[in-house]
Amino acid sequence: MKEIDFYRHYLINEESLSKNSVEAYVRDLKGYVEFVKRNKIKYDSVESILSYIKELLSKKYAVETVLRKLSSLSSFFDFLIKEKKIDKNPIVLLDKPKKWFKLPEFLTEDEVKRIFDTVDTSTAVGLRDKVILKLLYSSGVRVSELINIKVSDCDFKRGVIKVKGKGNKERFVPIHKNLIEILENYLHIRHNYLVKGRDEGYLFLNKNGKKLSRVYCWNIVKKYAEKADIKKNISPHSFRHSFATHLLANGADLRIIQLLLGHASISTTEIYTQVADDKMRESLLNYHPRFKR
CATH class of the missing domain: 1.10.150.130 (Tyrosine recombinase, N-terminal domain)
Known part of the structure; x- marks a missing residue:
């Protein structure tokens, strides 16, 4: 055709x-x-x-x-x-x-913390993994965006990281002070322990000094989710869903969430209102005297 x-x-x-x-x-x-x-x-x-x-x-x-x-x-x-x-x-x-329509799988705030707590940051790989998990959750980036971030894309003075989304559209995602500190520590470890030979500039490297793959990141998430005894079917995208859901549940404007996620249309972002509605309904059923089970 x-x-x-x-x-x-x-x-x-x-x-x-x-x-x-x-x-x-x-x-x-x-x-x-x-x-x-x-x-x-x-x-x-x-x-x-x-x-x-x-x-x-x-x-x-x-x-x-x-x-x-x-x-x-x-x-x-x-x-x-x-x-x-x-x-x-x-x-x-x-x-x-x-x-x-199936609502996206997301983690509770406690589950996110449990996953973070399982990571041993005393090794170069462990510190790298902690940065990856924190960046996925605190910025909502897609795994395809994360693996293509370069060191030169990180602007610690402004507190932002440049990422390339779908259609090669660039956007800047804010990063908080705690993540900046752990990122700066990671860059030192990256230079001394992960770079092998020629440095191609990618932020996250494997033990051989090569850019991480999507599957590699998927395995990282699975590994720590299992260590934290999380029974849900978790993937890197689950952190993106959790990022958006927790923002909305805590009062963030839907348009701001749309910009942070890099959605072209607000209708794509609106799926998270269904997740938030379910959480509010659950709260009513558990705590309101007229709704209480």
């Missing part, structure tokens, strides 16, 4: 998305195109989308995966509307059942 090639060009040159993001979109689109060709149905009808959803669910795809694929398709249809290839986006005509 030649429109997919045009769409790829559009994502790269006009939306400035990263190579990984572009390929993820294209992969989702090709899966759908194969489906409609196999079933000999129109690609831009509501019925085709519903049939596709049914097939994905029958193959036991997670709800989150189905929603991601629908999001890719919706973006593609919006592009075709701009190109005057179709008149309507069939995705927007669908009602997505509320039960599809």
